[in-house]
Amino acid sequence: MTSISRRNFLGASGAAATLLGATAVSGRAQAAAIPEASTQSSPLMQPPLFPTGGPDYQPVVTLNGWTLPPRMNGDWKEFHLVAEPVVRELAPGMKAHLWGYNGQSPGPTIEAVEGDKVRLFVTNKLPEHTTIHWHGQRLPNGMDGVGGLTQPQIQPGKTFVYEFELRRSGTFMYHPHADEMVQMAMGMMGFFVVHPREPGFMRVDRDFVFLLNAYDIDPGSYVPKVNTMTDFNLWTWNSRVFPGIDHLVVGKNDRVRIRIGNLTMTNHPIHLHGHEFEVTGTDGGWTRPESRWPEVTADVAVGQMRAIEFVADAEGDWAFHCHKSHHTMNAMGHDVRTFIGVDKKELAKKVRKLVPDYMPMGSTGMAEMGAMEMPLPDNTLPMMTGYGQFGPIEMGGMFTVVKVRAGLDRKDYADPGWYKHPENTVAYEWQGKSLALEAPIRQPQPSAKAGDVELKVIKPGSAGSHSNH
Numbered sequence: 001m002t003s004i005s006r007r008n009f010l011g012a013s014g015a016a017a018t019l020l021g022a023t024a025v026s027g028r029a030q031a032a033a034i035p036e037a038s039t040q041s042s043p044l045m046q047p048p049l050f051p052t053g054g055p056d057y058q059p060v061v062t063l064n065g066w067t068l069p070p071r072m073n074g075d076w077k078e079f080h081l082v083a084e085p086v087v088r089e090l091a092p093g094m095k096a097h098l099w100g101y102n103g104q105s106p107g108p109t110i111e112a113v114e115g116d117k118v119r120l121f122v123t124n125k126l127p128e129h130t131t132i133h134w135h136g137q138r139l140p141n142g143m144d145g146v147g148g149l150t151q152p153q154i155q156p157g158k159t160f161v162y163e164f165e166l167r168r169s170g171t172f173m174y175h176p177h178a179d180e181m182v183q184m185a186m187g188m189m190g191f192f193v194v195h196p197r198e199p200g201f202m203r204v205d206r207d208f209v210f211l212l213n214a215y216d217i218d219p220g221s222y223v224p225k226v227n228t229m230t231d232f233n234l235w236t237w238n239s240r241v242f243p244g245i246d247h248l249v250v251g252k253n254d255r256v257r258i259r260i261g262n263l264t265m266t267n268h269p270i271h272l273h274g275h276e277f278e279v280t281g282t283d284g285g286w287t288r289p290e291s292r293w294p295e296v297t298a299d300v301a302v303g304q305m306r307a308i309e310f311v312a313d314a315e316g317d318w319a320f321h322c323h324k325s326h327h328t329m330n331a332m333g334h335d336v337r338t339f340i341g342v343d344k345k346e347l348a349k350k351v352r353k354l355v356p357d358y359m360p361m362g363s364t365g366m367a368e369m370g371a372m373e374m375p376l377p378d379n380t381l382p383m384m385t386g387y388g389q390f391g392p393i394e395m396g397g398m399f400t401v402v403k404v405r406a407g408l409d410r411k412d413y414a415d416p417g418w419y420k421h422p423e424n425t426v427a428y429e430w431q432g433k434s435l436a437l438e439a440p441i442r443q444p445q446p447s448a449k450a451g452d453v454e455l456k457v458i459k460p461g462s463a464g465s466h467s468n469h
């Protein structure tokens with residue numbers, strides 16, 4: 001993990017890298033009445049920022065992200081967001097050229113306490129105008145950030161100031177309300193968490209946040225296609241894909257909250273293995289206890305946030321993922337032909353007469369892709385890549401692991417490695433008498449004369465394209 005670096009907005013030489021406390025700020029920035037804009041370049045989870053003054057709260061941890069340190073100025077809590085182009089590693093092996101805030105996409109998480117007065121400076125370093133809308137917040141209409149409706153757009157090079165009092169605790173998001181289709185497709189979004197003023201209210205032991213987002217980046221390229229409506233090829237959590245998404249490390253019997261916001265163009269049924277949870281909050285506030293019921297999958301619709309809570313009472317490595325199976329894959333074409341049930345030996349013989357190096361694929365399913373190392377264009381991820389202790393996990397995209405371990409320090413979020421299963425608790429191969437299965441089962445075919453098979457040849461290179469939607 002790297003520490004947060006400090007970038008002086010006005011160009012004064014930066015102080016040594018430190019974590020900013022609520023009151024630690026250089027005199028020069030204070031004199032200029034604008035807080036420095038901290039910036040973060042590491043794509044790895046940064047430690048939570050525990051409160052150094054005011055009411056106590058359990059700070060959130062942003063998957064593959066960080067929390068923006070505030071500055072106190074009288075009774076105002078000040079933050080400085082800089083909208084700018086950023087380079088984001090989606091997973092080791094692939095970087096995307098996105099737009100974000102303070103060096104990252106998504107932008108840093110903002111944390112404050114119910115009743116706080118916040119002043120948010122927003123500087124635009126993009127090539128076009130922008131605004132920020134504070135999704136879910138109760139605020140004066142003119143602070144709502146809808147370009148044209150409640151304020152003029154923030155032109156490139158300009159800084160706007162938003163000021164409001166945080167009227168309720170809960171989970172909020174921020175995103176542009178200016179050229180939204182482009183700016184959100186480029187990665188501009190962030191979380192805004194308001195903790196209850198009463199420290200014991202809705203208290204949990206671990207509190208994680210992440211945003212669902214999606215990109216359409218052609219293999220070998222770096223910039224998302226901003227006009228894509230639904231057929232994205234990279235389904236991400238906080239602009240990361242599995243195996244690049246942080247694991248959620250929790251102590252056994254911890255009360256865990258996970259806050260999930262959806263700023264993609266489709267809904268995502270988020271599924272947790274091994275535990276039941278309840279939805280305890282939406283972007284409209286905390287749910288009433290009598291309105292909750294147990295679930296293992298919560299659908300998060302577009303523009304929604306769901307906070308789920310559970311007691312992590314089962315040790316292990318529990319899968320946690322979107323249940324749309326196309327969303328747990330990395331870049332792939334969706335117009336690939338299905339070959340399940342086709343006898344590829346016969347087919348391959350015929351195709352090789354036309355395409356000598358033809359490689360048959362997928363006649364028993366596509367699991368073989370999980371372990372296959374095929375040459376890929378630069379800056380492209382295999383479509384399913386993650387490995388566990390028993391082999392390839394055969395997933396990418398919106399997938400990670402909740403690691404429940406006994407005896408963790410409450411501030412310990414470090415990866416404990418793979419779960420050591422107690423003896424006789426892992427599914428095992430039957431060693432007794434079994435039916436031999438010599439050939440894969442196929443649909444019985446009407447007997448055909450040689451030469452009857454109708455072949456349609458797909459030119460190499462066209463099968464994985466995205467062109468025909």
Ligand SMILES: [Cu+2]
Pocket residue numbers: 235267268269322323324327398
């Ligand atoms: Cu999904």
